[in-house]
Amino acid sequence: MSVRENVVEAKNLGKSYGAVTALDDISFEIGRGEIVGFAGDNGAGKSTLMKMVAGDVTPTAGELLVNNKTENNLTTKHAQELGISMVYQDLALCDNLEIVENIFLGRELTRFELGKFKVIDKDRMLARSQELLDILDLELPSLEEPVTALSGGQRQLVAIARAIAFSPKLVIMDEPTAALSVKAGQPLLEQIRRLPETGCSVMFVSHRLSDLLDTCDRIYVLRRGNVTHEFTAGNVSEAELLHAIAGVSEGNQ
């Protein structure tokens, strides 16, 4: 019914583990090319929600729509096929593998396949990685160096390069700046702001309110498994956002 073309839409989503309710009643939508932030205190349900969209957790109530189709039984693999990719907070990089290998880990470009036996096409992987890192404005002399030598910000960008390698529709970012200094986080946020240029939307989860305010088009506030507020960026101050997260009444609109 919505006017906007939504990549992901949630209608009254809920998730209970026995008697414990992680998500109570969550509704939101993420439009094409939109950067949508999710804020909330620890235990508000942010990470359960992310995992649900990524197909790691299935809802026990409500409806999850991806590309306007109900996908309540999403698996991680299926989510990937639908164009949803996730950048984990710990980045999930293999330190011992080369940059190019990390970007394509599990989805290597091949030049020969016999069932599960696949011969890697390194040249194509290198060329494609270079394109991706150009998009992200990350200059590295060699893509064949192990990831272990990169700085925190560079590692983040490599993880993002992996997330956007197969032209996803939605990238889920779990606390991308948490491990970085505010200064080191700035270029990263700049790159996240530019992701919609590649045609994808961003689900941005963060504790750093200034990052959310700087980067997102809209921000949902989660509290105790419910969406309590929805803000449009520019219409909200950091103090108001903080009050909403903490559940202090004067923050309500």
Added chain:
Amino acid sequence: MANARARDVKNSTLAADTRKIRLLLLAFATILLWLAFDLIFTDGFVLTPRNLTTLSVQMTVTCILAIGMTWLLIAREIDLSAGAVMALVIVVIYQLQVVHDVGTLITLIVALAVGVLLGLINGSIRVVLMVPSFVVTLAGFSWIRGTAFIVSEGQTHAGAKDSFYLISNSYLPPAFSIALIVLIGGYFSWKALRNTLAGQRKLPISRVLDWLQLLVVVGVTIGAAVVFYVYRGLPFPVLILLVVILATNWVSTSTTFGRHIYALGGNPLAARRVGISISLMTIGLFALMGAFTALAGVIQASLLDAGPPGIGQLLALNAISAAIIGGTSLFGGYGSIWGTVVGSLMMASIANCLSLAGVDTFFQMVATGLILIITIAVDSLVMNRGKGA
């Protein structure tokens, strides 16, 4: 920011170079060992084509096992039961050949099946019960060895069929040997030369290392060509080993299976998240280890022309030592087939040189232990310095 980038990459280049330096040092140390024993203790016997041919045969069994072990170690697994598996394979071979008069081809198929089956059992217990492989294969070390004694009734059979005996006791004719070696050595020399001339790496030290690597590859090729041409040709076990080395090295570097072994050791959680099946990979690696062990068993059985159930008590540990001396990490993620080959060669050389010099076997064990301590001491010094920098 730009400076920080440059410095980061410099560090990582040094890390890659450190591994190359390590391998080159090991190779040079081995050559030095040969020279020392050749000149000082054995009146020039060590470096004769005849002894070097013997040495190449002596390293095959341990090296094939060490290659399988390298993959397991990279994936954070281990196999302590390899020696027992080999004993059971050898016992089965002699039961078939001597007691039941079974032909060689069937014997080989059964031997391979026994090895793979035992690997599958080890791997499945590991994965299904989620028991560390150290414990699973420690159990195997005992029950598989016991089974070998039960199957053989404690007897050592000898005298396999001629066709089986010939497996480890024949040679590729010298002309073919030299052609094969020049072909393979030429390919790797060409690759090393291209790498050296490409000069994408800017650090002078990297360039020096590239040249040294080229020198070693060309030197080994020429040396091997001469040795195997002058004596009797390439021994069959060494030919088998060569095939195993080339195949496993290629799988390690150029296939998804090979790279996923490293991913498993580097960050299992990340590997799982991108959809790599850790269980299947682990079971597959143990099955492959079983296959390598069976192959080593066939070579050993044919060399020995007898099947004692007590054979190979220390084999698994020797294979682990060879892999570690060759630079494989016990904590997973790092290691290479060529490193393990040089590690195995180093260990075989110690045994060979010391026994030629008339030194007792017990001292060989002491020497191997010392080499292990020296290599890991150097490794940990280098690593800690790297962390401090």
